[in-house]
Amino acid sequence: MDVKKLLQLSTDLICTVNHHDCFVEVSNAAYSLLGYLPEEMEGRNYRDFIYPEDLPLAEQEVDVIKYDQNTQVQIRYINKNGKLVPMLWSVNWDPEDQLMYCIARCGDITDQTEAMRISLEESNQRYQYVTQATSDAIWDWDIINHTLYWGEGFETIFGYNPSNLPAGVDSWAKHIHPEDLDYILKSLDNICQSDKTNWKEEYRYQKSDGIYADVVDRGFVIRDKDGTAIRMVGAMHDISERKKTLHEMNQVTADLFKRNRELHEFGYFVSHHLRSPVANIKGIAMLLETESDTPDTLKLYLDKLHSSVARLDETIIDLGKILNSKNSNADLNLEPLNLAEIIEAVKTDLEEMIVQSQTKIQLSGGNYLIGSNKVYIHSIFYNLIANSIKFKQDYPVRINIDLTYANQKIVITYEDNGSGIDLLRYGADIFKPFRKFHSTINGKGLGLFLVRRYIEALDGNIEIKSEPNQGVYYTITLPQLL
Numbered sequence: 324m325d326v327k328k329l330l331q332l333s334t335d336l337i338c339t340v341n342h343h344d345c346f347v348e349v350s351n352a353a354y355s356l357l358g359y360l361p362e363e364m365e366g367r368n369y370r371d372f373i374y375p376e377d378l379p380l381a382e383q384e385v386d387v388i389k390y391d392q393n394t395q396v397q398i399r400y401i402n403k404n405g406k407l408v409p410m411l412w413s414v415n416w417d418p419e420d421q422l423m424y425c426i427a428r429c430g431d432i433t434d435q436t437e438a439m440r441i442s443l444e445e446s447n448q449r450y451q452y453v454t455q456a457t458s459d460a461i462w463d464w465d466i467i468n469h470t471l472y473w474g475e476g477f478e479t480i481f482g483y484n485p486s487n488l489p490a491g492v493d494s495w496a497k498h499i500h501p502e503d504l505d506y507i508l509k510s511l512d513n514i515c516q517s518d519k520t521n522w523k524e525e526y527r528y529q530k531s532d533g534i535y536a537d538v539v540d541r542g543f544v545i546r547d548k549d550g551t552a553i554r555m556v557g558a559m560h561d562i563s564e565r566k567k568t569l570h571e572m573n574q575v576t577a578d579l580f581k582r583n584r585e586l587h588e589f590g591y592f593v594s595h596h597l598r599s600p601v602a603n604i605k606g607i608a609m610l611l612e613t614e615s616d617t618p619d620t621l622k623l624y625l626d627k628l629h630s631s632v633a634r635l636d637e638t639i640i641d642l643g644k645i646l647n648s649k650n651s652n653a654d655l656n657l658e659p660l661n662l663a664e665i666i667e668a669v670k671t672d673l674e675e676m677i678v679q680s681q682t683k684i685q686l687s688g689g690n691y692l693i694g695s696n697k698v699y700i701h702s703i704f705y706n707l708i709a710n711s712i713k714f715k716q717d718y719p720v721r722i723n724i725d726l727t728y729a730n731q732k733i734v735i736t737y738e739d740n741g742s743g744i745d746l747l748r749y750g751a752d753i754f755k756p757f758r759k760f761h762s763t764i765n766g767k768g769l770g771l772f773l774v775r776r777y778i779e780a781l782d783g784n785i786e787i788k789s790e791p792n793q794g795v796y797y798t799i800t801l802p803q804l805l
Contacts, residue, residue: 334352335350335352335426335427336352337349337427338350338364338427339424340369340422340423344368344385346364346365346366346367346369347422348361349361356410357372357401358404370382372401373400374401380398384396385423390548393414393416395412395413395414412425413426414426459559459560460473460476460477461473462474462495462558463554464492465553466515466552469490469491470491471490471491471492471495473488480536480559481528481536482532499526499528500529502527506524510522514552515552516552520544521542521543522540522544523540524540525538525539526538528559537561537562537563540557540559542555543557656696656697658694658696659693659694660692662692662693665700668701669704669705676713680720682719682722683721684722685721685724686725687725688724688727694803696781699777699781703774704724706771707774710770714761715740715742716740716741720739721740723736723739724736724737731803732802735797735800736797736798737796738794740794742761742791742792742794743789743790743793744789744791745789745791753787754771754772754785756769781801783801785798786798
């Protein structure tokens with residue numbers, strides 16, 4: 324069939340329009356649809372046939388089509404008899420021919436509009452169901468009109484009633500944690516100014532009860548034909564519990580690594596410190612079997628045997644201390660304590676050492692009442708003060724202890740004028756068991772190890788500052804447990 328004949332038989336209006344906006348060719352359907360013969364329309368401007376109220380829309384679409392090359396639009400035309408004829412136009416622009424190729428179908432689209440309305444209502448209803456069912460707070464930000472819509476999950480998760488909030492994005496931004504605010508706003512601005520569409524950030528968001536939740540926020544940017552961001556939709560998800568669980572898992576993992584390392588250290592201690600006295604005892608026993616013919620020899624071997632047994636007993640006692648410290652997280656007996664009374668009790672236990680070393684202990688800070696475990700606190704200060712005396716210099720020992728309170732924490736500083744420790748050399752081993760830092764002074768190397776153990780059992784921590792011959796300065800932080 325001839326194409327021209329086919330076009331003339333079509334019930335749709337088929338035509339071409341040149342770059343001067345005039346009809347070039349018009350199919351026969353023009354007469355049945357608009358009452359004009361094709362030759363009455365050819366050569367005339369399309370504006371002559373359009374209902375005046377629809378003319379701005381028609382001109383706008385003509386401008387758009389020369390860039391997008393195709394469009395669909397509904398325009399009302401005026402029949403030759405004066406009646407309005409709604410027509411749905413499908414238009415394609417050919418830049419080479421400089422022509423618009425058009426097909427128009429006549430019909431009242433009221434039914435189509437109603438169908439679209441019903442479909443839109445159904446879509447909105449599905450959207451409402453989604454916002455109710457999801458564990459996210461769904462949001463819709465109209466960037467052009469500066470409005471922000473929240474789904475029902477926003478109130479469920481964060482406690483804010485969206486109807487009571489201002490429509491602008493500021494109602495969201497003011498609840499972002501101050502430390503995160505600048506970064507998040509800059510991140511949003513960056514995504515809007517770029518050509519990207521997907522956005523994701525984590526930050527802290529304040530709930531209506533004042534508590535900050537950790538959230539992950541995802542968004543999708545909608546852009547116009549020029550690439551300008553005009554709208555953004557997304558969802559906020561509360562990940563506080565997930566982050567808490569992850570933190571607890573990391574703590575457990577770290578504790579396992581720590582325990583494993585300590586187990587290796589403990590194995591080394593058992594091997595090194597038990598094997599020596601046991602080997603001595605075995606050797607002496609063998610000698611007794613072969614060389615016990617004289618009383619003097621027998622006494623010599625017995626003295627050595629007693630010495631080795633004493634060393635073994637002392638080692639076993641030290642092992643007991645370590646094992647007890649490793650179990651120090653057991654149920655704690657917490658009670659109100661007066662730190663001044665604890666210090667006095669330690670001074671009584673160390674009275675002979677204090678007198679011989681001319682030690683002076685100064686306690687400052689005013690209120691000395693703390694809630695903690697009496698045995699642990701006594702052991703902590705017993706070991707610290709004993710170390711200060713043991714590692715003193717050639718002048719009287721001076722110890723200053725100060726106690727302050729900050730953010731539900733007890734902060735205790737302890738300072739002495741002793742021989743100090745070379746932390747550049749020994750810092751990594753300072754709180755490990757059986758580490759000795761003064762070759763000229765006898766010691767087991769357990770004091771600071773036990774101090775840290777007891778402090779950690781109380782959920783506290785200890786820091787040390789020191790230089791050789793400059794004394795030591797400890798900062799102990801403990802929770803106020805009562």
